[in-house]
Amino acid sequence: MTYFNPYDWIDRSLSTIERAKWSRSTQVITSLPGTEVTIDGQTLINFGSNDYLGLAGDDRVIQAAIRATQSFGTGATGSRLMSGHKQLHQDLELAIATLKGTEAALVFSSGYLANLGTIAAVVGKKDLILSDRLNHSSLKNGALLSGAKIIEYQHCNVADLRYQLEVNRANYRRCLIITDTVFSMDGDICPVAEIQALSIEHSSMLLVDEAHATGIFGTTGAGIIEAENLVGQALIEVGTLSKAIGSLGGYVAGSASLIDFLRNRCASWIYTTGLSPADTAAALKSIEIITTTPQLRQQLWQNIEYLKQRLSKQLPQLRLIPSASPIICIELPDARTAISIGSKLKQAGIFAPAIRPPTVPTSRIRLSLMATHQQLQLERLVNEIDLIFSETEVS
Ligand SMILES: Cc1ncc(COP(=O)(O)O)c(C=O)c1O
Incomplete structure (x- = not known):
């Protein structure tokens, strides 16, 4: 039997993943968990964590x-x-x-x-x-x-x-x-x-x-x-x-x-x-x-209501996936657009990951809210999304 490298398929498989824009990588967070995180030396408002009550960084x-x-x-x-x-x-x-x-x-x-x-x-x-x-x-x-x-x-x-x-x-x-x-x-x-x-x-x-x-x-x-x-x-x-x-x-x-x-x-x-x-x-x-501390939960629900109202008022054209939880997703036409919007948000100081197939059937930006988010942070999010979507053609 002719010898071939039995691991060659890994690189071929990775290229396919790359071409489909499905490639995933990690980013190093160097701060405590919270509504702000530091990534690559940049401080970002954090809408990417599942720490809904802010307890992971609670003293x-x-x-x-x-x-x-x-x-x-x-x-x-x-x-x-x-x-x-x-x-x-x-x-x-x-x-x-x-x-x-x-x-x-x-x-x-x-x-x-x-x-x-x-x-x-x-x-x-x-x-x-x-x-x-x-x-x-x-x-x-x-x-x-x-x-x-x-x-x-x-x-x-x-x-x-x-x-x-x-x-x-x-x-x-x-x-x-x-x-x-x-x-x-x-x-x-x-x-x-x-x-x-x-x-x-x-x-x-x-x-x-x-x-x-x-x-x-x-x-x-x-x-x-x-x-x-x-x-x-x-x-x-x-x-x-x-x-x-x-x-x-x-x-x-x-x-x-x-x-x-x-x-x-x-x-x-x-x-x-x-x-x-x-x-x-x-x-x-x-x-x-x-x-x-039921107040923590109440604060989270107030933030959810506030963000939903602000998004629907200022950005009625956004395709929000129906949600009744702290997870609010903006649906996008394809993986390329999701990655581009995710990285523009990051440049603007907002951490909100793009989620793509095969994790989900359709590409999206996933926002997750925390009880400890301040209203000013939510305002900043809405305004940055507004700016980025007005500059980006989203069909
Ligand atoms: C619905 C659901 N179940 C289970 C898990 C796995 O939990 P763990 O992170 O503790 O492994 C996750 C996410 O991580 C999840 O989203």
Whole structure:
């Protein structure tokens, strides 16, 4: 056989990605998280973070992480079932279960791992997964890993989900419906009450990903499940500690038997190192702040309303993707335009990333709001968008 370099395909593949304008790269942020960040020495107003409540840079949270590191070290040193289980983990799991109103909770090293492992643990080859077409990658890959039959239903479309259940449910042992509650790249919300009712009607489990909802929705910040009065229903709730909670890690909240089952069967929890003391303590402190400071949530919602009103008044021609969350997306015709507008915004002192296929079906600028944004920063955003769009031809 003639020798050829078996790695050559990587460069060819990269060129294809480059030609399609799908190429991704990182940028180094050299400041604390907050409404302003420093990138390449330039201070930018930050509309690109998931730190919705501004807790990732909050001194109370930082101090909690420092104290935990001083007391318990930098690493958990082992998996939770071996040497990595600490009192802090137990305290955090109790705090999450209390926030969510569930019997128990389990903390993972990331939200991605929580989704991957949980889905793969609760369904298998004989089972069916019904998945919203726009679900987060961690839900989609968890579904693939499970080996179950996957059917994607149309985005947030209850009629299509009902149809799929009626046609397919009886052919499988278990059925799991999976959906984000707040869709991370659009900012819209799934009709979770109707989906939950359908799940019961068709003897199906329901897993909801509250990654972008926890800390933001509901009277106590528990998420969309609380806002929709579904606390106490049989559900599998997944989420992350890395967005409004401002730390790192993920969790599953649900019945005591579900959590016990995951401790025994969930590979992405069993065979990985426990969350670090710093991340665990930071999340614990943030949850305490979230539950005792509803004003933070109110401030975020005021900012969302303010920005939406200002955008619709000053820039009615913008194509905003329907949103009911801190994620507000301006839809653009193609990846090239999105990149160009993203870089013009950056030159103007605004950090708002361009999101393109294959992450999303259509290109867009994604703005995410924080409770700690000041009105002047929102004004500046609207005026810079106005200026850039008036100079750029957007069809
Ligand atoms: C909807 C959704 N689920 C899960 C995740 C993964 O969470 P983590 O960052 O904790 O891995 C993300 C984003 O990161 C997300 O947007």
